[in-house]
Amino acid sequence: MVSLNAVLLISFGLFSIGIAGVLIRRNALVILMCVELMLNAANLNFIAFARHSGSVSGQAFALLVMGFAAAEVAVGLALVVALYRKRDTVQVDDINLLKG
Amino acid sequence: MEHLLETIGRNLFAIFGVMALGSAAFMVASRSAVHSVLGFLFTMLCIAGCFLALEAEFLGMAQILVYAGGIVVLFLFVVMLVEMSKKSGAQVFQLQSRYAVAAVLIGAALFVGVFRKVIFGAASAEALVLRPGLAQGLDVAKQNAQAVSRGLFADYLLPFEILSVILLVALVGAVVLAKTERV
Numbered sequence: 030m031v032s033l034n035a036v037l038l039i040s041f042g043l044f045s046i047g048i049a050g051v052l053i054r055r056n057a058l059v060i061l062m063c064v065e066l067m068l069n070a071a072n073l074n075f076i077a078f079a080r081h082s083g084s085v086s087g088q089a090f091a092l093l094v095m096g097f098a099a100a101e102v103a104v105g106l107a108l109v110v111a112l113y114r115k116r117d118t119v120q121v122d123d124i125n126l127l128k129g
Numbered sequence: 130m131e132h133l134l135e136t137i138g139r140n141l142f143a144i145f146g147v148m149a150l151g152s153a154a155f156m157v158a159s160r161s162a163v164h165s166v167l168g169f170l171f172t173m174l175c176i177a178g179c180f181l182a183l184e185a186e187f188l189g190m191a192q193i194l195v196y197a198g199g200i201v202v203l204f205l206f207v208v209m210l211v212e213m214s215k216k217s218g219a220q221v222f223q224l225q226s227r228y229a230v231a232a233v234l235i236g237a238a239l240f241v242g243v244f245r246k247v248i249f250g251a252a253s254a255e256a257l258v259l260r261p262g263l264a265q266g267l268d269v270a271k272q273n274a275q276a277v278s279r280g281l282f283a284d285y286l287l288p289f290e291i292l293s294v295i296l297l298v299a300l301v302g303a304v305v306l307a308k309t310e311r312v
Contacts, residue, residue: 053229058207061204066156076180085276085277089281098195098200100295100296102200119212
């Protein structure tokens, strides 16, 4: 039996790495991957609490989150490709169209 | 040997969790985007292992299918499309990353401070407990996928349908965003 604290610790670590990646990386693709990592950390929490309470709701919602993540990746990657067509770069520091 | 295997079996979650943390760190730190995708793939497989260790068999398999099978391939595809003409010597990290790391560390310290005292009660003995009406004619402990689907479609039918609409909208949106401007 896995203790809930261990799961929370692991998923907290994964979420922190994801946030750090979003904040410090310049490549838009890696930033998208880090967002996926954060969604997965949340999923891990859902499943851990579902296991802890014996309720099926956590697992059902983890499945829904997984589908939502797939939709998000599709749109995000399409945005990256469109951006690359327009600006010829995927580095977020080079994307300053809104700067006056 | 048997003793060793038994120890590994008892600590499967910790092993997969630590491997997931390590490969996630590799994903964030590596210079090449292809290496990042490989780190992402390994992280997702380790998280699937964590799901299996938490007795969510169906979700573990779904994780492998959706992430390792679908999303990683999509990422690799776009990386190959976009990164081939990259200029060498570009900076990996953003200019303000020092402050970002400091902010994350402060957030981590606050999290540990807030949840330090949380004490959790004993876990339930069964991995899943369905309502008596739902569990009819089902061995919940052995048939994880059936149990999850009964819970999902009994209580969360509307979110499920909304999700399918979201997926459709995302599909159309992705096609519209990625199509070329010609004609």
